[in-house]
């Protein structure tokens with residue numbers, strides 16, 4: 001960071017949090033492809049938005065299709081993908097938004113790195129714990145079939161690793177629990193941390 005001197009702005013995160021009347025942080029969904037990250041993130045955002053929380057979702061569609069459209073799924077590209085997403089999430093937290101991020105983020109090292117960028121206090125980890133067999137049976141996008149046929153390389157859970165988080169803040173088991181039940185557990189946790197001012 002040679003010759004870069006950050007400017008101090010008069011309006012800061014605290015001011016924006018006061019204006020919006022709630023805190024800002026990141027709710028980060030991690031899990032296999034097809035585990036239910038986007039489904040749950042979408043439902044959680046809707047519930048929070050209806051309670052007038054300023055939310056913003058970061059998901060594969062709006063990131064890998066745009067900002068990160070030059071990145072693939074090698075280890076190096078996943079690291080860069082997640083680094084940029086974490087930096088964007090941090091900016092949105094600074095803007096006063098409750099950020100809902102859904103990315104496979106497969107390794108413990110990835111999530112540690114992300115948490116480091118965003119800050120421990122501002123990072124809520126939600127582990128969408130769905131067994132590989134269930135994700136593969138769902139095969140929402142037909143990608144598992146392609147990965148098994150060798151048409152996609154480095155597919156998470158098939159020929160690329162996924163490490164389950166050891167101490168997530170919240171764990172949901174979508175094969176055992178209805179989405180509505182998972183959503184209400186997540187929303188309850190988030191509402192408490194938001195410290196909404198009436």
Ligand SMILES: Nc1ncnc2c1ncn2[C@@H]1O[C@H](COP(=O)(O)OS(=O)(=O)O)[C@@H](OP(=O)(O)O)[C@H]1O
Nearest residue numbers: 032033034060073078081103104105153154155156
């Ligand atoms: N090789 C390989 N491995 C895993 N996933 C793949 C791959 N190729 C394409 N896709 C599609 O990309 C989505 C995952 O992107 P992410 O940005 O979340 O991945 S990562 O966090 O950088 O590992 C993932 O979306 P989700 O199904 O929503 O998880 C897939 O649709």
Ligand SMILES: Nc1ncnc2c1ncn2[C@@H]1O[C@H](COP(=O)(O)OP(=O)(O)O)[C@@H](O)[C@H]1O
Nearest residue numbers: 032033034035036037038039140174177178179
């Ligand atoms: N309890 C549940 N929670 C979340 N998704 C579920 C659940 N039960 C079934 N599903 C289905 O699993 C699929 C998950 O897909 P998606 O949300 O796109 O996963 P991901 O974003 O992790 O790739 C959806 O078709 C969803 O309807």
